[in-house]
Amino acid sequence: MIDVLIVGGGGAGLRAAIAVAETDPSLRVAVVSKVYPMRSHTVSAEGGAAAVIGAGDTLDEHCYDTISGGDWLCDQDAVEAFVSEAPKELIQLEHWGCPWSRESDGRVAVRPFGGMKKMRTWYAADKTGFHLLHTLFQTTLKYQDIIRYDEWYVTKLVVDDGRVHGVVAVEIRTGRVETIPARTVVLATGGCGKVFPFTTNAAIKTGDGMALAYREGAPLKDMEFVQYHPTGLPFTGILITEAARAEGGWLINKDGYRYLQDYDLGSPTPTPKLRSMELGPRDRLSQAFVHEQEKGRTVDTPYGPVVYLDLRHLGESKIDARIPFVRELCRSYQNLDPATDLIPVRPVAHYMMGGVHTDIDGATPIAGLFAAGETACVSINGANRLGSNSLPEILVFGRRAGIAAAAFARSHAGQAEASAVRAQGADERRRLERVRGGGGHGERIADLRERMQHTLEGAAGIYRAGDVLTKAVDTLADLGERAQEARVDDSSTAFNTELISLQELHAMLEIARTVVACALNRQESRGAHQRTDFTARDDETYLAHSLVHRAPDGSPSVGLLPVTITRWPPGERVYGRD
Amino acid sequence: MTDTTEAVRRASTRTIRVEVSRYRPGEDAEPVFQEYEVPLMADWAVLDGLNYIKDRLDGSLSFRWSCRMGVCGSCGMNVNGEPRLTCGTFLSEYGEGPVRIEPLKGFPVIRDLVVDIDDFLAKLSSVRPWLIREGEEPPLTAEYAQTPEQLEAYKQYSMCINCLLCYSACPVYVLDPDFLGPAAIALAQRYNLDSRDMGDRFDVLNLEDSVWGCTFVGECTSACPKHVDPAEAIQRYKLTAALRSVLPWSRR
Amino acid sequence: MRRTPEPYLWLLFSGGGVVAALLLPVLVLLFGVLMPLGVVDWPAAEHLRALLDSPPVRVALVVVVVLCLFHAAHRVRHTSEELFGIARFDVVIALLCYGGAVAGGVVAAVLMV
């Protein structure tokens, strides 16, 4: 019997595992991950991690930036906890060996970031997530007792009587389906960017954890808030980090004009100014792109309209010192050199602000079930996450969830395995074996996936409209049914990736429906959620989280939950004017 | 890749032949090549070609991938005889084709293009790849100081994405799977050379199957997509270990 | 901890590699190619003898011979194992290779005293 079973070996999952191992070495901890932990998507985070360290910066300012950046939809108690614990977490990472970039006197260096009033973003060149994840992974190797289930895919949470009892998972390598009983489960499965066609997210970001919890009755929160990052490479969707703008990069349209000045984001200065122009928040920058496109001031390419990111004036040595990965990516994937060429960029789906509804310790409404990281919604990101807040978030709340789960496991020890658990496990095994046995002769998984992605992009992109959303509700429900009959070519038990892709498709369809339902329900514009038919923010009705439950017929049913406001009453979001 | 049908609709009619090694345990005695015609798109990486096959032609093809930006390390395969990251190798590099895709050499094949890397993970942990400190853990109020020069001393060795191309390129490893191998040794050096580390990995590195197994073929370094230069890491440790052996009082 | 002779062998191998690199090409060039071809004349026997008579040169020669032979022995051992996949006979091969080097060293020493 596992005491704390962590689903996900990314930053949040590994941080949780270490937290449990450190608080109580007698507990049995396991990490189940569908890819080897160091392949998790945390690895591709580039820009940095925010935490107040420097003199002249205060916790309150970080809180304010986060809350105003989130258009006042953040729970302020959660933000305060997050901001005050973030520095400790980043120092802890340093003590574990993370190669943070340094000042010449040996202190950790910080850089500016979008929407932040102070320089507080720690970075390891522009491979912050890579170094963070590898440091965490290598540190976990120290804890001999943590059990790893590498390349196991969790298909179901076993929940009985409002309490979690473990998971059902497939060992991808052998195809064996096993029930892993556990006193507590921590979901740390990351985001769901793959519900969109054009995304910075890796293939594995399919929202599995959200779907797992949602199917068992846990609500999802704020699913309409999807972040578009303003600077993705066309075609691949590879991210050009915000650090490129923080180091002084400019966004220009086809006339070479720094167009952000036309969208209430301040006026251009030669060197970057905090909370202004290119260092405005992502939602506003991505929205500005859409307006430029409408004005015909973007450049058409085979992969859609683009604007340019101009780094040429930074010079080769600064680019190599601060953002070498940007140069590496541009060279290999775009065949250009940012030191001499303009980089074509366009907004790209990047981050899910919403997720499994949890309290400040990662607890969900299902007893024993916790969630942390991008898969959870605590919520500190509100209607728009600030760049570099997510990495500290996975650490702070990964740790909190781990500790809370450990406490829960201790106080609920000695519980026997229920027969209901075995029955659920057996049902799930039969279902999976049926699918693998050549079940389904309908459409191809890839076709259904593309239909879903396009439906979602059309309905729940940067701008949304009620009528399109309404149509999307039906399209997605229909796709959900067709996916039950999807064609599976692969009947092998060994490393059957098609079986996994189908499970991921089911999860994504589940998530996509909640995104559309929440977007339809929120009749206002706030942060990353912009309705063309309700253009104003409406604090009267919608200063509240969306909470979506799965109805017995599988359709999402949306309600509202008040936002926790402590010290920062809702105000106007001001960028570039001070 | 964003959208295959879109892209393919815009495509020219040119295609390229891709020969993929297929192996299903229990069914095939040994791998066989299967051929597919894939649209030859200017921007397509080899991985995009494989995804095209999986999505459109044959859903039963198995391979690993994730980030599609050269940083997760999961898509290493043997492309026309060379170990490559398939997300960073472009079909257009192979002109008229054909392109031959095989699993990474030197590892047991689990299925099609998927190899067993558990042995590498065990090796990775064996070198104690974490920061070793002595004494009390200091409070979480201040970082350990480290100057940019001290960072530079090990930075390169910290860039390894565990893609295993170096193992596949190293004839010593391919002949002798017990060899600790380039990436694991480079990682040990990453910590050895970190000014914050107080540990000592002499016991695991100064072994016949460890640094002394390397005959300095140097192909690990040529294959490495992240410029880690494991060959250098190993030779440097040979010198360290040799000096330490003759001068027992000299540590590091 | 398991003790291994490899560090010492490697030091001998490396030292031999350096010595061989610095000295051998010029020596084969002179004695093996240019003189036999008549491009340069053979030096007088007495001159060479005089050179060899100086004790430092004698000692140096023994050292050079031993190091270079060790270098060769080490490489031949590893390469033959890799080339023919016979690493399981390592002990025998090592004995043969290093044994040869030691024998060469003994011959040199005998000549010199």
Added chain:
Amino acid sequence: MKTRDEVTPGGYRPRRDAFWFARSRAYTVFVLRELTSVFVAWTVVFLLLLVDAVLGGSLPEFAALAARPWMIALNVLALAATCFHAITFLNLAPRATVVRLDGYRLPAWLIQGGNHSLWLAVSAVVAFFVLRGFQ
């Protein structure tokens, strides 16, 4: 942290490739580099014969042996091999000896340049001592 203990099926292990060294240019160059050591050994043997001849007063016989065509051919090969050895060995040296001054790493070309200059200097000195004998 450890992986879950389970016996998993072995998977397919390809047979040993007997001709691996012919599979890529780089491997072939590597094997050639290693095989220079055979000529290093030969050169040492040749020099020992020379020393023996000098000390035993049979230098003319030795000179005659050395002038046989097959002997010259062998020594031309030995010359090529020892030069190849010298170049590769001296070029690779900076990989093991990373020199740092003031925290900055001495570039490889500097060390290699130094090594090669040393090689030339030593060769010149040796040639000088050997050839000084006949003027």
